[in-house]
Amino acid sequence: MRVALMAEFADAGQLLDAAYAARAAGYRRLEAYAPFAVPGLDEALRLPATLVPAFMLVFGILGAILGFALQVYLAAVDYPLNAGGRPDLSWPPFGLLAFEFAVLGAALAGFVGMLALNGLPRLHHPVFGVADFGRASQDRFFLALEPGDDTEAARRFLLGLEPLAVSEVADGLD
Amino acid sequence: MPSLDRGEPWLAPDQTDTRLSQELGDLATRPTPRGWWWGFGGSSLGALLLFGTALALFVAGVGLWGINTSVVWGFDITNYVWWIGIGNAGTLISAMLYLARQPWRASINRFAEAMTLFAALIAGLFPIMHMGRPYLFYWLAPYPSVMGVWPQFRSPLVWDMFAILIYILVSSLFWYTGLIPDFATLRDRAQGRWQAWVYGVLALGWRGSARHWQRYEQAYTVMAALAVPLVVSVHSVVGYDFSTSVMPGWRSTLFAPFFVVGAMFSGFAMVILITLILRAAFGLYAFITARHLEAMAKIVLAASLLMGYAYAMEVFIPWYTGNPDDGRAVAHNATGPYAPAYWGMWLCNVGVPQVLWWREARRNIAVLAWVAVLVCVGMWLERYVIVVSGLSQGFLPSQFRLYFPTFWDWSAWLGSLGFFLWLFFLFARFVPMVPIHELRRLAHEQKSEAS
Secondary structure, eight states: OOOEEEEEESOHHHHHHHHHHHHHTTOOSEEEEOSSOOTTHHHHHTOOOOSHHHHHHHHHHHHHHHHHHHHHIIIIIISOOOSTTOOTTOOTTHHHHHHHHHHHHHHHHHHHHHHHHTTOSOOOOGGGGSTTGGGGGTTOEEEEEOOTTOHHHHHHHHHHTOOSEEEEETTOOO | OOOSSOSSOSSOTTOOHHHHHHHHHHHHHSOOOHHHHHHHHHHHHHHHHHHHHHHHHHHHOGGGSSOOSSOOOOHHHHHHHHHHHHHHHHHHHHHHHHHTTOTTHHHHHHHHHHHHHHHHHHHHHHHHHHSSSGGGGGGGSOOOOTTOOOOOTTSHHHHHHHHHHHHHHHHHHHHHHHHHHHHHHHHHTOSSHHHHHHHHHHHTTOOOBHHHHHHHHHHHHHHHHHHHHHHHHHHHHHHHHHHTSOOTTOOHHHHHHHHHHHHHHHHHHHHHHHHHHHHHHHTOTTTSOHHHHHHHHHHHHHHHHHHHHHHHHHHHHHHHHTOHHHHHHHHHHHHSTTHHHHHHHHIIIIIGGGGGGSHHHHTOHHHHHHHHHHHHHHHHHHHHIIIIIHHHSOSOGGGOOOOOOOHHHHHHHHHHHHHHHHHHHHHHHHSOSSOHHHHHHHHHHHHHHHO
């Protein structure tokens, strides 16, 4: 069974310093928890770029194509309707709903994609077992790492960062 | 976020994450205050009035209203445009200020977005109530029916149905995305089992990990970037509902941008009003400062100048083109039976906001509250003039008719206000009305800027 160690800090600045120190010490399986989006935390942990914007782009384009195709099929193919002698495929008025469907597709992809990539909804997770972790959504900052072979060395390393506490996460970070 | 102007901070420097979480989180989780019950009870009566009106209307038909064969749109469409205008502003405000990196947005965006959702929902009720056979409203949707026909996709009324539906969906997603981290705060501060359970489910298991936040920020930013053109398109379509018809004075080149600015104008006025009320009722003085009010007042002033420009163009173009029917429509507005509404619109929307040129007025709560109320009234009058005065004199003199509202017109209007308040009381009681995580970030950034 993999265990992880988690250090608790009172301040976002300390968390950033700790993240840089952990990377410098060679730890690769790192995670941080904070009550707001701390600027610079992505770089400190060297998080890879996310897929969320790509999702939104793809589904936005799909939405536009589907919305446009729906109108063309219904208004020009399945039931051609002569409105003021215009051609059946009078495309400019269809552009507006194509745009609306593009926004709907992108927004749904952003919402669902963000949750899915985050593995949510998942109401329980091993990190919730850490004492005080409830404050990660309020006023405390946590750095977690998987120590590899030498748990004691990792614990000494985290204690060296002068945290408020170091705890163990029973089932790892995943 | 760089602050452009000097002056007092957006957030008192002694605010810590602990205090923010406690004070703002407890607004939703503490025991229900007595005053809330009074407000909730009172607004329930208003909501009942709206649903009673709707019931009477569905039983007896639209003949209950003061509309006639010429003025086919009365209070109902006036209310619709007024509510959707207010409904458009919240997302516009929140998304636009987010993209413009305006730090003061954090204090007001949550309830501006709530205002948007509730107003857009109410706005959607009016066109349905307005249909002679409201139980057939689903005919607007393209579904395979035995009749074998489809909606007319070249009609702005069909665009409107999709635009508003999609707008409500996207605004809900935007609002809920922003709420997830705050629901997590409430989950972790819950006082009692059922609170922990309800907020726990709503938070979807949010852990606040760095990866969560990274994806959250990207999704939220792109949604904001999409919300701004979406809002512009939605209210433009409302303008097209009018301007693609052939009534004199309903001008297709002017109405779309004119309606969009009007939406922002009335929406900001409503946000100021709601801000002042919530700030006093919940003691949010530490989070919503005089500087916030001043920033909002400046935007109202700018929008009021744009409104003045649009009203002036409505007079100038008929004169410049020499179109006699358009000229007659202007004269009918300004001197006809609806002249009080027309001049009231000029006074409330262009005249009154000019006091906001003075710094003292922008920071005076009584002045701001009056300006906000009068702008909301003025924007309602504007839609009334467009709808009722516009329809009462078309091209055929034999078809000139006047419109007189009945009891049921007024009850639908007042009931919709009551229903709006009712929804807002529920929101203020159970949902964190200020985005706590954004204020934590603001406090952090103010601190790193200072050091």
